[in-house]
Amino acid sequence: MVWISRVCLRKYGGFVDNLRLYVKGGSGGMGLPRLGGQGGKGGDVWVIAKESITLKKVKDMYPQKRLVAGVGTNSSIRALKGDKGNDQQVFAPTGIVVTTDDRRILGELNAVGDKVLVARGGQGGSFHMGYLPNKGQARHIRLDLKLIADVGLVGFPNAGKSSLLAKLSHARPQVASYPFTTLRPELGKIMYNDYKQVSVADLPGLIEGAHMNKGMGHKFLKHVERTKQLVFVVDVCGFQLSAKSPFRTAFETVQLLTKELELYSDEMLSKPAFLVLNKMDLPDAEQKLEELMGQLQNQKDFAHLLPDAMVPKSSLSFRQILPVSALTGHGIEDLKACIRQTLDEQAAAETADLHRACLQELRETAWPNSPKDSTGTV
């Protein structure tokens, strides 16, 4: 069955980022006892990554909400071995994680052409099975879209995330002076002089209490689960959601954002993170920046500013703290350079890890009995 929250659809303008489908492999064909014939295997159901497709299109493409593969043909006098049933293929965009209803991961679609087997066809009847065929595997699966970007922008509403994306890249996301202007994730690409491209995801604003489904909740955080870096975008002059909500200084905002990420998943906080203090063109900005730097250096002394439940367990150590103005462009080139440098360092570390693993494997093959060396040096 295709599942999609109607509220979500209404609220986020038809953007579909998850889909639930019923899939069933085809049953096998009957064996032929008289001549020892074997029935054909039932067809399988596959999810395959394809270009230029969205989950919304997938949803529209399968209004029947069920995908059942073909049945294997029976064994007969003319064809003792029955034919395999037709496979069913569901095309989906890249960036999809395919899970069962109980969240067991069946596979991921990271590149065009990646395939995940989601329902196996039943075996055809044969001598060993008393010539009776097996039914195909049947279950519900979920296709969950997680954008694949190098960098994710996270921040409270109105902090200037979309303005920053527009300054960093050619993307033109909607920008406005009210909270929750961005209703769905947007991607942009930073182009460097050496033609390297780095993708950046702008997300709808997070607010305190997002883990309790306040505002847009946590659901969009899944899109930054796989990014390599996080950029916290904070209005240096603070933020107030509405007249009834408390005013939050930049320091409190950093704490609250860290808490929300921590509540979503500890892994989020293990990524390299930058703190971007936006709106440095505003009159009080320099003074606020100084105040914030003092507070960040002595975080424990200022923990009392928020109720205990809102203070994160661990404090984030940012790779860099960058004052910028998405309006004037001040500090944007520095931010681009920091992002690039860290990505290059991460890539170099990954390559070194890979070399170490290859060396270790070579060593184990060549000298199976040699002691293991965690550094991989042969």
Ligand SMILES: Nc1nc2c(ncn2[C@@H]2O[C@H](COP(=O)(O)OP(=O)(O)OP(=O)(O)O)[C@@H](O)[C@H]2O)c(=O)[nH]1
């Ligand atoms: N003065 C000043 N205003 C800015 C700056 N950056 C953004 N703004 C303004 O702040 C408001 C919010 O900007 P957005 O880019 O829409 O903020 P956002 O974080 O994407 O907001 P949501 O999508 O609601 O989460 C807009 O009115 C922008 O023009 C800046 O550097 N300086």
Ligand SMILES: [Mg+2]
């Ligand atoms: Mg926005």
